Amino acid sequence: MPLPPAFVGGLPGGMELAVIFLILLLILVPVALVVLALQYLRDGSGDSELERRVENLEGQVEVLREELRDHEGD
Numbered sequence: 001m002p003l004p005p006a007f008v009g010g011l012p013g014g015m016e017l018a019v020i021f022l023i024l025l026l027i028l029v030p031v032a033l034v035v036l037a038l039q040y041l042r043d044g045s046g047d048s049e050l051e052r053r054v055e056n057l058e059g060q061v062e063v064l065r066e067e068l069r070d071h072e073g074d
Helices: 006-010 014-044 046-073
Strands: none
16 A cells, blocks of 8 residues: 655644754755855965965075075186
């Protein structure tokens, strides 16, 4: 015998379960979006570290070029 649909009297509390599910969905989706946005913003701050490392390497390259010029001038 096939089971009747949940919302047409076949399952007691079927509509209530659907409402609870929708409420949870409406609460959890925005919370998940906020968490993802915060995580994205936190991970985006890693660019400053990358820029600092690039500046450090550029400084080292400049020092090596000066040493090379001094060595070639001798």
